[in-house]
Amino acid sequence: MQKIVVTGGARLTGEVRISGAKNAVLPILCATLLADAPVRITNVPRLHDVFTTAKLLAGLGAGIVHEGDAMTVDPRSVNSHIAPYELVKTMRASVLVLGPLLAKFGDAEVSLPGGCAIGSRPVDLHIKGLQALGADITVDHGFIKARSNGRLKGARHVFELVSVGATENVLMAAALADGTTVLENAAMEPEIVDLAHCLIAMGAKIEGAGTSRIVIEGVEALHGCEHAVIADRIETGTFLVAAAMTGGRVAVTHARPDTMDAVLDKLREAGAEIAIDGDRITLDMQGKRPRAVNLTTAPHPAFPTDMQAQFMALDCVADGVGVINETIFENRFMHVNELVRLGADIRVDGHTAVVRGSDTLSGAPVMATDLRASASLILAGLVADGETVIDRIYHLDRGYENIEAKLSALGASIRRVD
Numbered sequence: 053m054q055k056i057v058v059t060g061g062a063r064l065t066g067e068v069r070i071s072g073a074k075n076a077v078l079p080i081l082c083a084t085l086l087a088d089a090p091v092r093i094t095n096v097p098r099l100h101d102v103f104t105t106a107k108l109l110a111g112l113g114a115g116i117v118h119e120g121d122a123m124t125v126d127p128r129s130v131n132s133h134i135a136p137y138e139l140v141k142t143m144r145a146s147v148l149v150l151g152p153l154l155a156k157f158g159d160a161e162v163s164l165p166g167g168c169a170i171g172s173r174p175v176d177l178h179i180k181g182l183q184a185l186g187a188d189i190t191v192d193h194g195f196i197k198a199r200s201n202g203r204l205k206g207a208r209h210v211f212e213l214v215s216v217g218a219t220e221n222v223l224m225a226a227a228l229a230d231g232t233t234v235l236e237n238a239a240m241e242p243e244i245v246d247l248a249h250c251l252i253a254m255g256a257k258i259e260g261a262g263t264s265r266i267v268i269e270g271v272e273a274l275h276g277c278e279h280a281v282i283a284d285r286i287e288t289g290t291f292l293v294a295a296a297m298t299g300g301r302v303a304v305t306h307a308r309p310d311t312m313d314a315v316l317d318k319l320r321e322a323g324a325e326i327a328i329d330g331d332r333i334t335l336d337m338q339g340k341r342p343r344a345v346n347l348t349t350a351p352h353p354a355f356p357t358d359m360q361a362q363f364m365a366l367d368c369v370a371d372g373v374g375v376i377n378e379t380i381f382e383n384r385f386m387h388v389n390e391l392v393r394l395g396a397d398i399r400v401d402g403h404t405a406v407v408r409g410s411d412t413l414s415g416a417p418v419m420a421t422d423l424r425a426s427a428s429l430i431l432a433g434l435v436a437d438g439e440t441v442i443d444r445i446y447h448l449d450r451g452y453e454n455i456e457a458k459l460s461a462l463g464a465s466i467r468r469v470d
């Protein structure tokens with residue numbers, strides 16, 4: 053099994069290009085099922101999750117052409133409405149074919165995704181939202197079986213909790229429903245806005261994406277389009293934290309600074325100087341050690357849970373004590389024990405971690421437990437004394453494109469070994 057070996061000590065400098073967002077491209081690829089013609093998506097990152105989604109769509113019968121950073125999906129040949137367990141279990145976002153299949157074909161069978169390392173992650177809110185549009189849904193033998201008698205019907209629906217995936221699934225389904233759908237307490241993540249932009253380019257009528265109230269006027273049919281995926285704000289944040297932890301100066305390009313307020317505020321609090329110029333963010337730490345920051349994860353525009361592990365790594369080597377509250381996922385502190393193996397001082401009490409910054413960490417073999425945990429271990433390895441060897445990096449390949457090449461270009465000593 054492949055591992056990543058990081059040797060700490062280099063101060064990162066230079067420029068790095070940000071890829072398209074995993075959490076935008078996955079729902080957008082699922083949304084292509086709604087169209088009556090090919091949809092061309094560009095700025096598609098080369099990620100394991102993207103390949104899994106392509107496999108899932110191909111399994112449904114869609115035509116897929118992947119050239120460079122563009123992927124064209126032709127949904128006209130779709131002849132199956134079943135998303136099998138083998139694919140859904142490796143990637144929860146597979147459940148996002150549920151709304152499109154149901155709205156377009158009146159029929160969908162999607163394996164229950166189940167939990168994952170970071171929490172139990174139910175899909176009840178997806179199901180309730182689709183039921184509000186008139187779907188008949190049962191959960192049987194590990195599958196969500198959804199049918200609609202004719203077209204779905206637009207409705208007003210209030211989500212009980214803010215859920216990114218449920219908002220996306222119901223938004224996609226409502227695009228082809230009869231009449232108007234009003235979604236209240238919708239998630240406001242930039243990836244939802246990007247999905248809405250793609251749907252609008254396909255002919256959907258959507259207002260309010262990016263606010264908690266989205267209004268969708270269903271249309272008869274959606275056509276093909278071309279859409280460029282928004283920049284990955286979590287990849288952006290991860291590189292900026294790497295620069296801050298190593299006392300470096302790094303510019304990220306092709307980024308979307310307007311989606312990054314909470315993360316940039318915390319980096320400034322940690323002592324970083326940040327300059328924004330269009331799609332370029334430059335972080336300059338001027339060789340200083342970061343100051344510890346406190347943070348609480350919450351739905352956008354608050355601090356993203358997908359950056360929690362990376363900031364914990366920063367707090368491990370910061371000056372002071374950082375208190376981290378995780379409010380989104382019940383088990384998203386899996387990286388703590390691994391960071392402790394590198395010499396970090398972290399105490400966890402329920403959803404709160406108290407991190408006492410130390411001057412040094414010491415390299416050791418560690419194990420990645422999930423995607424962002426993997427990133428936090430690389431970040432810690434960048435400043436640890438000696439070699440950190442990270443096992444189970446398949447998690448990392450789900451969501452970071454060429455991370456070792458990008459970090460190497462900034463001066464890090466990092467390599468992948470078999």
Ligand SMILES: CC(=O)N[C@H]1[C@@H](OP(=O)(O)OP(=O)(O)OC[C@H]2O[C@@H](n3ccc(=O)[nH]c3=O)[C@H](O)[C@@H]2O)O[C@H](CO)[C@@H](O)[C@@H]1O
Pocket residue numbers: 074075076078144145171172173174175176177178179213214215216217218239357358380381382
């Ligand atoms: C592919 C993708 O975009 N993944 C992101 C998406 O995941 P995902 O869409 O799965 O996350 P949600 O926003 O749905 O989850 C938020 C919370 O709601 C709960 N919940 C969710 C759905 C449901 O039906 N019932 C329920 O109780 C979850 O268990 C969790 O506690 O948003 C998360 C929160 O920003 C991010 O960490 C993930 O990176």
Ligand SMILES: C=C(OP(=O)(O)O)C(=O)O
Pocket residue numbers: 074075144145170358423424451
């Ligand atoms: C939790 C994440 O992704 P997913 O929802 O795909 O598991 C993530 O991107 O950090």
